[in-house]
Each structure stands twice: as structure tokens, then as C-alpha cells.
Amino acid sequence: MDSFSERQREILERVSGIGHLTIESCAQIYGVSPQTIRRDVNELCAAGALRRVHGGVELPQNENLQYTSRRMLNGAAKRAIGHAFAAHVPSGSSLAVSIGTTPEYAIQKLRHQSDLMVLTNNLNIALFACDQEGWSVRVPGGAVRAGDRDILGPQVEDFFGRYQVDFGVFGVGGVAEDGTLLDFSEDEVAARIAISRNCRRSVLLLDSTKFGRSAHVRGGHLSELDLVICDAALPEQHRAALEDISVDVVIAEAQP
Incomplete structure (x- = not known):
């Protein structure tokens, strides 16, 4: 690629x-x-x-692009999202992080934080985190999806369920008009929900191309999140709805 x-x-x-x-x-x-x-x-x-x-x-x-192809897309937006995310994560934090390229960009922006604990089923993130001095890294067992370099399945849900972390960090395949979060497989949704249920603050990293994007497995809703970080203003119906229920929304500024 x-x-x-x-x-x-x-x-x-x-x-x-x-x-x-x-x-x-x-x-x-x-x-x-x-x-x-x-x-x-x-x-x-x-x-x-x-x-x-x-x-x-x-x-x-009805399927997602290969990981290395997705990593190339919307790089400026993902860098901006990652930069904004880093401002919310102090040294000494614990994070459960999902599969996806936007979370990978975001974790890379934490390289200046120290003493982080990273739990992830995304081996791209795990390998990066292993190179950071003072960070600790935990991954679940199971078969690796070769193209995506990640792990999915019931054991992943059990893995995230054994911890209570400061931040649950994830992306999605798409966001429906009614605010429903969408992904491409039931296993992807189940892992994301497990992360969300076992964190003190749930963070959705969302590049704006995901609004209206077709993905066919439903799981979760924008209203259930604590923080949404996006590279552009949310569509009006989502912005107004999240303001009413005090979900924090951060619009990330483009980075040089």
C-alpha cells in the first residue's frame, strides 16, 4: 500500500x-x-x-477498506483529532483502545505523556505503545486478523471487561442519521461496547466522513458518549441533540 x-x-x-x-x-x-x-x-x-x-x-x-488503505485516508483530519485528544489525557492515565486508524493516530499523539497503561486489541497500537518508555501494554489472546492486525471475538469482550480504565477510546465505521453508531461486523460492535461499559470516560474519535457512511451493524448511540472529537462541525441535528444532554463535543483544528 x-x-x-x-x-x-x-x-x-x-x-x-x-x-x-x-x-x-x-x-x-x-x-x-x-x-x-x-x-x-x-x-x-x-x-x-x-x-x-x-x-x-x-x-x-458491505465491508470496510483494508487497514493500510484506511490509514492513508483523511490523514490531516485524523492528525487534528489526535492532537485534540491528547489534550484530554494526562500522564498516568489508563486507556482501553479499539481497532481503527483514527485511534492509532490518536495514541501516537500521546508520545509525550508518561506512565500510561494501554489495553488494546489493535496490534498496530500495541506495537507503537511498546516502544514508549514507561508505558505498559496489555492485549487479549486470540486469532489475529492479518489484514487489520487486530483481534476480535468473545475473548476480547471478556478481556476489556476485566478492567476499569480512565478512558475508553474508539472510532466507528459510520454514524446514521438518527445518531446510531455503525460498524462492519458484530464482533467490532461488541468489542467497542465492552470498552465503553468499562471506562470512566468514553471518547469517540470521529472524522466527518463517517456521517451518513453505510455500515450495517448497529451498536450504541452518540447520546451515550462522554466526549466526541471531530474534525468538522457535527450536522445540526446531532449538534443540537448532544448539547441538550451535555455530551462534550470538541472540533479539532487542522494541524500544520
């Missing part, structure tokens, strides 16, 4: 934002031939990042 060109990364980000892109429109955007764009998207499709449809490409149906 790291071998994708800058144009391929931009194509992936455009499709992630609008769901579909035609070959002709993409060729016009970049001022190149349709054949050149077809070569770009063929590589993206071969890597599982996109799916070919008649005349263009779209996101894979």
Missing part, C-alpha cells in the same frame, strides 16, 4: 468521500488520459482498496 502514488491516494480519498467516481471525470480532474486513470484504479482494485463498476470505481460493498 505504501507504493501507491500521490494521485492514487487522492483518487482513493475522493472515492471515500463521495462513494463513486467515473474514469472520465477522474481523467478530467487530473488532466490525463482515461487509460492512465484505468491503470491507477486497476492497481487500487487489485489491492482491495476499490471496486470496479461500469464506467468507474466505488468503495467495496
